[in-house]
Amino acid sequence: MPKMRTTLIRGGAAVIGQTVSQQDVLIQGEHIAALGKLSDHKADIEIDASGLLVLPGAVDTHVHFNDMFMNTISVHDYYTGTLAAAYGGVTSLIDFSNQVSGEPLMNTLKIKKDEAKGKALVDWGVHPVITQPTPNILEEIPLVVEEGAPSVKCYLTYREEGLMVKEEDLKRILESLQKSGGMLMVHAEDNEIIEENVKRFISSGLSKPIYHAQSRPPEAENRAIRRCLQLAKETGGRVFIVHLASDEGVELIGAAKLEGLDVIAETCTHYLILTEKMLERDDGIKWICSPPLRSQSIQDKLWEGLEDGRLAMVTSDDAAYSWEAKLYGAQRFDECPNGIPGIEARLNLLYSEGVAKGRIALPRFVELVSTTPANVFGLAPQKGSLNSGSDADIVLFDPKAKWNMNQQTLHMATDWSAYENIEITGKIVKVFSRGELIIDGNRCLAEKGRGRYIRRRLDSSRQKPT
């Protein structure tokens, strides 16, 4: 057997579980071989990490690459998207793959394998999205679970875009997932409330971006979340609420957990950093996303939910549409493709606004961006934490460095940025993916196509994340 290359990262402060302590990290081949005081060890490559944090690579389980939506396609493909991911410290991601009309559900995996081939720089997985739950599609649910894609997403809105499923179908999908060891992810916004509001606003000439937010009030989310919780109760199935952005939603999830329902919720970076005030600007279409950005008081509630565990994790909901495409909404908000590019910004923003500003502790930050997403979506123990034997997915992070986040300092493929001139504390210095140095300062060293498909399996003991 050829000798595996070794790398020794010396003297950094590693975040392992709830502790932060000085640990040397030995990488052998693709894995972490040892952690601890390794002063007598030698390695092929030695890196001085004193003054730096040693973090597990970030895991982003909510991204939309090559996503065809509202007459456009997202500009992040498996090269540009994973490049931005790597610069943002993301070493594993899970992408949504929409069911194609008339095709088997298994094709959702094949489509992404084709898209990733020769392009992906980091490891990736797939969430199949069911939009037409015919009996044949329902029968295929155990097959996609078996193929390593056990998390299936459905939408309760976007009827006109062809994404919405009916509630009775949602129940059938959840029952099938429960039997086969899967989990249902739901975009929980009530379509009826939204469609009625949009019609009313547009017909009265209220077409500016702020009316996008007003057409999708927190109550639209709350109503849909209540229905999902009811389904979780009726079926005993596991339900994951994506991009939660309502204060009452946080309370509903908290109460459901106390009741013992198998329910988990995430929020996304932009709801924690930006408010609906952005939509009042002349270029407010930049910040049109769904659910919409909310008030400051709701934002404060979301941070509270993250701190106390009612919200389990933070993802980016990366949906990167070009400025040209966003301009479809220049005259009326309902024609703007909904979405914000964010895969690169999440780790930095969460550290800067969360840890550096004292809102969350450093170990909690690591749980939110790495450990819990990996645990919930079946990527652990290979991904999401620094353990001997795990994949050597590691971020070296300078907690003191200051920089300005804007279109010029980010690497995402959009020709605009939702984050304009945000002062950031903390900077990614190096990123390793399976033992390979892929980001070194402002250089990307990763070879196209090195990223691998991750076959996932959900934890059968169904441990609830804290």
Ligand SMILES: [Zn+2]
């Ligand atoms: Zn999304």
